[in-house]
Amino acid sequence: MSCNAAVTSLLNGQAASGLRAEAGTEVMSYRDALHWTMRDALQRHYSVLIMGQGVDDHKGIFGSTTGLAQEFGADRVMDMPLAEEGMTGVAIGAALNGLYPIQTHIRADFSLLAMNQIINLAAKYKYMFGGRFDVPMLIRMIVGRSWGQGAQHSQSLQSLFAHIPGLRVVMPSSSQSILDTYPAVIDRYRGPVISFEHRLMYDLQFYVAPLSPGQEIDPFGSRLVRPGEEVTIVATSIMVLEAMRAAEHLARVADIQCEVIDLHCVSSPDWDLVMHSVEKTGRLVVADTSWREYGVCAEVCRVVAERNPGCLKAPVVTLGMQPAPCPTAKCLEDLFYPDLRQLVGVLATLVTGNEIHGLPLPDTQSMADVYKRFKGPF
Amino acid sequence: MEYSQQFCELFFQALRIRLVEERIIELYPSDSIQSPVHLSIGQEAVAVGACRDLRETDLVFCTYRSHAYYLAKGGSLAEMFAELYGKVTGCARGKAGSMHLAAPEVGLMGASAVVASTIPHAVGAALAAKRLGNDQVVVGVFGDGATEEGVYHESLNFAVLHRLPVVFLCENNGLAVHSSQKARQGYDLLEHARSYGLSVCHIAEGYDFVKVADTMSDIIQRVRLTREPVFVEIRTYRYKEHVGPGEDFMCGYRQQEEWLAWKRQDPLEQYGDLAETIRPAIMKEIEEAVHFAMSSPFPSVEELLRDVV
Numbered sequence A: 001m002s003c004n005a006a007v008t009s010l011l012n013g014q015a016a017s018g019l020r021a022e023a024g025t026e027v028m029s030y031r032d033a034l035h036w037t038m039r040d041a042l043q044r045h046y047s048v049l050i051m052g053q054g055v056d057d058h059k060g061i062f063g064s065t066t067g068l069a070q071e072f073g074a075d076r077v078m079d080m081p082l083a084e085e086g087m088t089g090v091a092i093g094a095a096l097n098g099l100y101p102i103q104t105h106i107r108a109d110f111s112l113l114a115m116n117q118i119i120n121l122a123a124k125y126k127y128m129f130g131g132r133f134d135v136p137m138l139i140r141m142i143v144g145r146s147w148g149q150g151a152q153h154s155q156s157l158q159s160l161f162a163h164i165p166g167l168r169v170v171m172p173s174s175s176q177s178i179l180d181t182y183p184a185v186i187d188r189y190r191g192p193v194i195s196f197e198h199r200l201m202y203d204l205q206f207y208v209a210p211l212s213p214g215q216e217i218d219p220f221g222s223r224l225v226r227p228g229e230e231v232t233i234v235a236t237s238i239m240v241l242e243a244m245r246a247a248e249h250l251a252r253v254a255d256i257q258c259e260v261i262d263l264h265c266v267s268s269p270d271w272d273l274v275m276h277s278v279e280k281t282g283r284l285v286v287a288d289t290s291w292r293e294y295g296v297c298a299e300v301c302r303v304v305a306e307r308n309p310g311c312l313k314a315p316v317v318t319l320g321m322q323p324a325p326c327p328t329a330k331c332l333e334d335l336f337y338p339d340l341r342q343l344v345g346v347l348a349t350l351v352t353g354n355e356i357h358g359l360p361l362p363d364t365q366s367m368a369d370v371y372k373r374f375k376g377p378f
Numbered sequence B: 001m002e003y004s005q006q007f008c009e010l011f012f013q014a015l016r017i018r019l020v021e022e023r024i025i026e027l028y029p030s031d032s033i034q035s036p037v038h039l040s041i042g043q044e045a046v047a048v049g050a051c052r053d054l055r056e057t058d059l060v061f062c063t064y065r066s067h068a069y070y071l072a073k074g075g076s077l078a079e080m081f082a083e084l085y086g087k088v089t090g091c092a093r094g095k096a097g098s099m100h101l102a103a104p105e106v107g108l109m110g111a112s113a114v115v116a117s118t119i120p121h122a123v124g125a126a127l128a129a130k131r132l133g134n135d136q137v138v139v140g141v142f143g144d145g146a147t148e149e150g151v152y153h154e155s156l157n158f159a160v161l162h163r164l165p166v167v168f169l170c171e172n173n174g175l176a177v178h179s180s181q182k183a184r185q186g187y188d189l190l191e192h193a194r195s196y197g198l199s200v201c202h203i204a205e206g207y208d209f210v211k212v213a214d215t216m217s218d219i220i221q222r223v224r225l226t227r228e229p230v231f232v233e234i235r236t237y238r239y240k241e242h243v244g245p246g247e248d249f250m251c252g253y254r255q256q257e258e259w260l261a262w263k264r265q266d267p268l269e270q271y272g273d274l275a276e277t278i279r280p281a282i283m284k285e286i287e288e289a290v291h292f293a294m295s296s297p298f299p300s301v302e303e304l305l306r307d308v309v
Helices: A030-044 A068-072 A084-096 A108-122 A158-162 A175-188 A238-254 A271-281 A296-307 A330-336 A340-352 A367-371 B005-030 B044-051 B067-072 B077-084 B119-132 B144-148 B150-161 B189-195 B209-226 B256-263 B272-295 B301-305
Strands: A026-029 A048-052 A077-079 A100-105 A137-143 A168-170 A192-198 A205-208 A223-226 A231-235 A258-262 A284-291 A317-321 B059-063 B108-112 B138-143 B166-172 B199-203 B230-235
Touching (some): A026 A030, A030 A048, A030 A100, A030 A175, A048 A084, A068 A077, A084 A137, A084 B119, A100 A108, A108 A137, A158 A168, A158 A284, A158 A296, A175 A205, A223 A238, A231 A238, A231 A271, A238 A340, A258 A271, A271 A296, A284 A296, A284 A340, A296 A317, B005 B044, B005 B067, B005 B077, B005 B209, B044 B067, B044 B209, B067 B077, B077 B272, B119 B138, B119 B150, B138 B144, B144 B150, B144 B166, B150 B166, B189 B199, B199 B209, B209 B230
Parallel strands (some): A100 A137, A231 A284, A284 A317, B059 B138, B166 B230
């Protein structure tokens, strides 16, 4: 954990309570952390190549690659044709012959055009050839949300990829998480990694702490981000922030202590960490950014059910998107995603064992209203 | 009859591949090879011609019909048989079977069983060669059917756009499984490739390994110097069924006369005397490879989850 615990965001310009002492005092946005790691990779590794549609334009993948083509050259920060499958294949071929490609999908939805290369080739190249090849590459996918992103600009497809052996899937939930994960992956890991970045977090400021000299963080670990006794919240991506806000609310109004685990690497979570927590609290809420069916929520339940279902004092509660494509009308979209009020509600019910728990709920209407500082375009 | 040394060397390579595959056909009923085999018989000359002047550091990406390229590029025969037998001494430790042969130590960079899927890998490897400033030539091998896939177009565009040292090598046997090229394509392969700005080359005599080797030699040399992509179409003929050890001329989708006409041009069929002279040495090597495969151990339990990530 150490400095990974620095997920406490500076929502509304205010540092939330519960900030861990070792979380650091420097402030960095999610976007700036991405930009820092991209520049750092180009600077330290001659083999690194950033490739994606629009990586060299004035918007630079929401600011995460801005100016890098000018600084490092168009042959290292390459604008790519609209050809997701072919360009993923090009990245694989480049990786097989000595480069480290970082590919971007400005919406995770577009990666569906590249599924053949990701699943049939990148994921299998090592195993299928008996360990003769490595395919070191990072694929960055951005999950959109709110302001009418709709059915094809908002999907959070982590479970699709985490299902496939051979792929590592991470979901950075803070600036610190990016700083801890990307350089470690690029420096030390020789296989394909898919990272889901959440667009709503790009503008958020987080406290960060640099690594101490010699300190190494497991880029594929899960992180205990808030200790607690009464209920475990296992969360991914931006839902980690929602879990922290819910935990802080319950601590403030009822002295209920929630333990929050950032699953982070959804393809190979630290199940011992999860089980240890659930065995301690006896209560579990899973909050994921995607659909609950056959996804992270279902997977966490599978593992608890297989390992120690008897440790649960109450049925598990899962929160995710409603089982429909994402609608665009705001009134529907607000119903489509779970909100803080809902999360606090299920936690309070679970801990008190009573739906009429009498605890005050936060009046937040939607997460998008809280996280977004602007009205679009998004 | 006198043969040139060049002819003899290529004849040896092509005959070796054919005899290896004929041995596979003999062994197949024993069920020791539990892997779908897509035989190259009839197409050997393309592989040996294309690979003759490639260096070990030059890279080839190919398809599930890759026995010929694996051997022509210099992959170990014993490791290939061991792989077909599912043994841990195989080139992929018994995890590839016939369809995913690889020998990175000699630049055979892997074969995929999904049509067209390695074409962009050749382009990407060429991109790396350009970035790293070496003189590698990369060859992407695919069939006529692969040119119908979107990723083929994406790959041609990118190679031309960034002027990459890659040879697109289309082995045109006129068939995608059982469907004829005419039933599938509304374009002319060469015209189409030319429209992307590629320089193109066509070889009608895909049985003639000397002609293939000499033409490819010029192309490889040109790509090595100019660092520009080239498209090559080589006509060839698949003697066996799409997958499996048998013949399928009785099935009605193609005529046996085509095959007979092709065989009349095929040096391996026409120079029986030369073949008989060379055959014993090759058969000895094959039997040693088969023995190595049969006497090797199967993968242990630990292999199941090894090399996943």
